[in-house]
Amino acid sequence: MSEPQGSDGSNSTQRLPVLEKTSDTAADTTGQGQPSSAAYDPLPILGAGEDRNGRFWSARRVPATVLALLLLVGAGAFLYDITAVRADRPAMSWRKSLARQLAERPLDDTWVLVGAGVAVALGAWLLILAATPGLRGVLPMRRTHVDVRAGLHRAAAAMVLRDRAVEVSGVQSVQVRMTRTRADIRAVSHFRELDDVRADLDDVLADAVRGLGLSRPPALSVRVGRPGPKKG
Amino acid sequence: MQRIVNRVLLGLAGLALMVTGGSVLAMGLGGSWPTWWIHDDKKDVLLSNAERTHYRDAGWWWPTVLAVLAVLVLLSLWWLAAVLRRRRLTEVLVDTGDGEGALLRGRAMESAVAGEAARLEGVARAQVTLTGRRTAPEARVQLLLQPHASPGDAVVRLTAEALTNARDSAGLKSLPTEVDLRAVKHRAERVS
Numbered sequence: 001m002s003e004p005q006g007s008d009g010s011n012s013t014q015r016l017p018v019l020e021k022t023s024d025t026a027a028d029t030t031g032q033g034q035p036s037s038a039a040y041d042p043l044p045i046l047g048a049g050e051d052r053n054g055r056f057w058s059a060r061r062v063p064a065t066v067l068a069l070l071l072l073v074g075a076g077a078f079l080y081d082i083t084a085v086r087a088d089r090p091a092m093s094w095r096k097s098l099a100r101q102l103a104e105r106p107l108d109d110t111w112v113l114v115g116a117g118v119a120v121a122l123g124a125w126l127l128i129l130a131a132t133p134g135l136r137g138v139l140p141m142r143r144t145h146v147d148v149r150a151g152l153h154r155a156a157a158a159m160v161l162r163d164r165a166v167e168v169s170g171v172q173s174v175q176v177r178m179t180r181t182r183a184d185i186r187a188v189s190h191f192r193e194l195d196d197v198r199a200d201l202d203d204v205l206a207d208a209v210r211g212l213g214l215s216r217p218p219a220l221s222v223r224v225g226r227p228g229p230k231k232g
Numbered sequence: 233m234q235r236i237v238n239r240v241l242l243g244l245a246g247l248a249l250m251v252t253g254g255s256v257l258a259m260g261l262g263g264s265w266p267t268w269w270i271h272d273d274k275k276d277v278l279l280s281n282a283e284r285t286h287y288r289d290a291g292w293w294w295p296t297v298l299a300v301l302a303v304l305v306l307l308s309l310w311w312l313a314a315v316l317r318r319r320r321l322t323e324v325l326v327d328t329g330d331g332e333g334a335l336l337r338g339r340a341m342e343s344a345v346a347g348e349a350a351r352l353e354g355v356a357r358a359q360v361t362l363t364g365r366r367t368a369p370e371a372r373v374q375l376l377l378q379p380h381a382s383p384g385d386a387v388v389r390l391t392a393e394a395l396t397n398a399r400d401s402a403g404l405k406s407l408p409t410e411v412d413l414r415a416v417k418h419r420a421e422r423v424s
Contacts, residue, residue, distance in 0.1 A: 156377060
């Protein structure tokens with residue numbers, strides 16, 4: 001994981017040990033001076049399907065369904081046909097041709113190699129599916145209660161930041177690009193000094209990011225420009 | 233639980249595919265492989281007739297093949313059913329303290345919590361699903377946030393009001409909850 005490197009370093013969860021009584025991400029709430037009782041609940045224990053970053057782990061329902069179906073169909077077909085052959089019926093043609101192909105094609109046959117390549121790629125993909133959390137669109141939120149885990153969808157987070165940025169005077173339009181670790185805000189300002197607008201935006205957005213309540217607040221990068229002749 | 237089963241089985245399938253595909257690929261492109269491996273060199277075939285029929289005359293061969301296939305079919309059937317079934321709690325056991333207990337319909341509790349959550353400030357719509365066991369229910373909440381609502385505050389309010397009330401009124405010690413927040417799509421506008 002890359003370290004967030006935005007203009008607002010205080011939002012980083014990986015804080016250096018400074019002289020503060022808190023040592024956890026709860027420092028973000030307490031830093032605001034809000035006496036939030038929720039922040040003093042006992043520290044959450046890791047729940048099911050959660051790693052150290054509090055990310056949500058997908059159940060991988062769709063790939064599991066597909067794989068189970070394929071297994072069922074494949075094993076069922078073999079079971080049916082082998083049973084039929086045991087009961088003195090002729091084998092189905094697909095099994096005969098499969099046996100023939102397997103016995104005839106050498107390993108350096110093009111189609112065998114293509115098939116092997118596809119199998120390796122598919123296998124790698126399944127392994128990745130099995131080992132990664134998935135649900136990249138859901139940003140884990142800071143725990144406010146032991147029992148409650150919340151996740152904010154990236155699009156929703158981007159919309160909140162956009163709404164706040166648009167309220168800054170002088171800002172004509174805003175585009176927010178949200179990734180898991182950073183928020184890129186491009187604002188177009190049609191009046192006021194750009195530096196003033198940028199300073200206001202920095203303040204407003206830093207506050208807005210705190211309001212998102214994320215456990216790993218994204219790094220902010222704010223760019224302000226004048227409306228160009230092309231982009232309105 | 234389901235999550236772990238799915239991931240382990242997906243990983244095993246991926247590993248099997250990678251090992252067989254990788255060994256065929258390596259050997260077909262002219263690499264060398266230990267002698268005990270199923271293929272000898274790149275002129276070997278995937279599965280020769282001799283290999284396929286090697287055990288055919290042994291008495292245990294066909295019963296074993298059929299048994300393995302049958303187990304595979306049953307396991308995949310069970311897996312498919314487990315994945316497709318939406319586990320939803322039909323009732324919650326309320327401990328009334330007199331040793332008897334009462335049953336609360338899951339749907340009733342879901343709609344009560346959802347109704348309370350939807351009335352919270354900044355929440356446009358709420359959907360609640362109860363899972364887990366009836367003595368230890370768990371909840372999944374999906375919130376749709378109104379424009380200009382603060383997600384952090386919405387979760388705090390949900391926890392403090394709707395979830396706490398649900399937990400207390402059903403007499404539960406705890407109600408582990410996963411909350412999922414989305415926002416109503418809207419255009420950028422100034423509210424002043």
